[in-house]
Amino acid sequence: MKPQSLPQPSNDALESSRQLCAQIEQKIIANNNWLPFSNFMELALYHPSFGYYTGGSRKIGTSGDFVTAPMLSPLFAQTLARQLNGLLPQTAGNIYEFGAGTGQLAADLIPSLSDGLNHYYIIELSAELAQRQRSWIEQHLPPESAAKVTHLSTLPDTFDGILLGNEVLDAMPVERIRYESDAFHQIGVSMTNRQFTQTAQPLQSANLIAAAKQYFPQIDGYTSELHPTQHAFIRTLSEKLSRGAMIWIDYGFDAAQYYHPQRNDGTLIGHYRHHTIHDPFFHVGLTDLTAHVNFTDIAQAATDAGLDFIGYTTQAHFLINLGITDLLAAVGDVGSAAYLREAAAVQKLLNQHEMGELFKVIAFGKHIDTDWPGFQFGDISHKL
Secondary structure, eight states: OOGGGSOOOOHHHHHHHHHHHHHHHHHHHHTTTOEEHHHHHHHHHHOTTTOTTTSSSOOBSTTSSBOOHHHHOHHHHHHHHHHHHHHGGGTTSEEEEESOTTSHHHHHHGGGSOTTOOEEEEEOSOHHHHHHHHHHHHHHSOHHHHTTEEEESSOOSOEEEEEEEESOGGGSOOEEEEEETTEEEEEEEEEETTEEEEEEEEOOOHHHHHHHHHHOOOOTTOEEEEOHHHHHHHHHHHHHEEEEEEEEEEEEEOHHHHTOTTOTBOSOEEEETTEEEOOTTTTTTTSEEEOOEEHHHHHHHHHHTTOEEEEEEEHHHHHHHTTHHHHHHTSSOTTSHHHHHHHHHHHHHHOTTTTTTTEEEEEEEESSOOOOGGGSSOOOGGGO
16 A cells, blocks of 8 residues: 555644654764664654654554454453463462553453452553553443552562563564675664665674574575564563463464564564554654564573463464353354454454464463463464
8 A cells, every 4th residue: 555545644643753753863863873773663662752652642443553452352351361360369469461552451351350359550651551541441440440450650679460461572672683695784774865764784782693593594685573672571570570470462473483484574564544564664653663573582581580381372272262252152142233243353353364373372470370271272382
C-alpha cells in the first residue's frame, strides 16, 4: 500500500512527529552523524514527550494501530486465570503485569482469580497509558477489586508472585546487524540531505559479535536483529524473582526459525492504523516499530539467572490445554449473537493463520511447581 493511500495523521500528530525527528536529528549529528538503530528505535518509541508509547496518541484498538489478544475476548483472560489460580497460592499472591496496554487484561483477569490474589501491580513507563489503564479498571471493576491494582513506574527490589507480559518483549529496541565481506556490521541511522538513512559500521561490541556468531548464518548480505535489551530485561527480572513465575506471550520464533537463511532481512516491521509499514522512518513517533522475539535467547537469559524452565508452546495449545473451548461453550446458545461474537474471537486466538501459531507462550519458575496444565500437550521446548 502506498503511503499516500494510508490514513493521514492530524496536524497536531504531524507536528509531534516533526519535533521528535528534529530531536533525533540533533542526536545523530552530535554523534558524528551515526546513531545505532537501537537508539533510534528507543527514541521513536519511548521519547518522554513524543515517543510512540509515551506520547498521547491512541495506539491500541480499532482506532489505533493494532489489537491485542485481551481486546478480542474476555475468554483470553479467563483462560489464563485457570493457570494463574494454581500458581498464586504458592507465592505471596502478587501479579506483576508489564505493558498493560489499555488495562483490559487486568480488568478481565481479576474477577476470574481466586482469593489468592493480594495485589495486582502494573509496571508502566507511559504516564498517559497508566492513566488510561486506571480509568478502564475503575469503570469495569467494583471498587474493592480496583483497589487491588497499584501502578509502578520502576521495578521493585524483589518479586514474589507471577510476572506476566502480553506483547511486551516485541516492543523493545533491537540492534540491526549485517554480515558482509566476512565481518559483522552494525546498522545505524545517519542524516543524508536532512533525511534519515540506514548506514552500517563495523561491529565493535564483543557481546554483540558473540551473539551474532551464535545466531547468524554467515551469508554475505544477511541482515537481522539481535535483542540485547530483551536479554538484559529478562535477566534482571529473573535475578529479582525470589519466588514465583514468569509468563511471556508474544509473537516470535526459536532461533533456528528466526535466523533461517531465507529470512534474510530480519523481522523489523511497523504498524500504522492496522497497516504494515516497511519503512522505519515513516511518521516517526506515530508508527509502532516492532521485531519478533527470539525465544531461544529468552530461555537462555532466564535459565542462566537460575530459573527453572517450565515450558514453551504455541498460544493455541496453551489456551486449548487450559480449556478455552469449554469456556466458549458456556457463553450461551450456539447461534446466539453473544456466542457467535466470542466464537469468532476464539477462532482468531487459535487459528494457525491468525494468532494461534505465530504467538508463543514461554514460562519459568522459582520455588514453584513445574507441572503446569498450560503445557500439558503441544510443548515445543525441544526447538529452543
